[in-house]
Amino acid sequence: MADFADTRVSLAGQGTLTGVALTNASGGACIAAVAGIEITARVVTGVTVTAGDTILILRRGSVYWAIAVAGAAPTVPPTAPTTPDSPPPDTGDSSPAPKPSTTTGSLTVHPVATSTWRDGHWRTDIGSSTSADTYQGRYGGSGYGRNSGFAFYGSKPHTLSGATITKCTVRLRRLTSGDYSKRSPTLRLVSQSTRPSSFPTLNESTTGPALGVINRVSPWETTFTLPDSWGQAMVDGTRGGLGITVASDSPYIRLAGRGSWSAAWTLTLYWRRTS
Template sequence: MANFADNRVSLAGYGSIVGTARSAVSGGACLVDVAGIRITARVIAGLTVAAGDALLITRSLSTYFVQAVLQANPNTPPAPPEQGPDETPEVPSGDDAPDPKPTITGGTLLILPVATSTWRDGRWRTDVGSPTNTDTYQGRYSGSAHGRNTGVAFYGSRPRSIEGAKVTKATLRLRRLSGGDFAARAPTLRLVTQSTPQFNEPTLNETGAGPRLKPNQSISKFEIPKSWAQAMVDGTRGGIAMTVNSDSPYLKFAGRASWSAAWALTISWRRGS
């Protein structure tokens, strides 16, 4: 029978230890598991050992000796002592421990648009710059022979990086540029299905009012409906447009090329379990 005594961890210094028999006695020894270590232990002559028995073991140098077979614990606990006439049973005090608090994670996700584009006359405008870095326009310039403009900020796949989270707040960073009249005007905002520019006209959905800004005025935290950002996190919407069903107000807002923070979307979110 192989000796596994020193294969893993030394048990020296443990004194008397308790192990579990893994074999019957053969050749005066048996296999025993002690603290996850399998060893070979000599058995005192006349001692009967069966697999599964709890054994009391001692060690001398590198040799282990089975001293006794320990009795198993009783199947039922002993009866409590009888209560005397003047004794009062102990009553537990206090409420039960509260349920553990759920683990909640959350944070803030800053999303810069992957493209800012303006759709007009059946195509993305290139006369004002790259079709993915243009400023965003709304309406039609007075006297222009061209059609109405729809400016769009596309956010790509980044909102879905927190898919499954609950949006608690969402804000936009916007800057109005010179264009149109000099009064404070608010764009009409629409949610867009697509997350990047396609060859066809963007699909417009939910509608809301944007911030009232004068030319060259900015706003760093314009709050949009939480449901809008939630739709982008869930993957059913991909961008935000500025558009109007009439020619006015004609507005021009900064895109990526003229302002690095243009249309930046900040989403506050939380996730609970």
């Protein structure tokens, strides 16, 4: 068959060519397309050409020889990239639980009432029965009974419900009454958070600070540290106030109430909360 392609494009001098078989090999030859040109290629003995194969073609003079069938390019699986940011292999262990969060703070609580009890009732001769000074014991030679002074803190300590108290302090100032020497009141923790109509319920006790009379013997004012458990009891609601009282007549002591000193009996609760 005449090869008219040579009249349009010359393939001379291109060495080994690559073409696509358009027909199966028959009679030792096949029709192939090379660079868009149809040619007749003789098939070398032993080479099997099927239409669609990619074949290697060698030209000698005006004769094209199909010398081999080109195989498909080998398939190489991609290699997974390894980077420093790759996550560690899963060992099956669960992640550790997050560390608990801890917050701390302090709460200042002023008494809702300061009062003194004597002879079966709350005293009104020393001022308002809810802001009076607080007395302990009996004045020497007096025909009246013993005094017991109290401070009540209302519901504010309960706002710390669920917190742990780490420190508890109270502000105290001793006023003129009795002798001038340093004297220590006996502090009591009471159940009621507001002033009852009857004598309060007394609970735990501790010895208070040694104070002299104001402007006479120093110190007459202090911030006294109470047991942590006292502050916790107020937060938990099992206790509600503080008092000064003794079973005997002395020491006779007068501590400022909220009417004569704004800081009197102020409670400060230091707390910690973990969540």
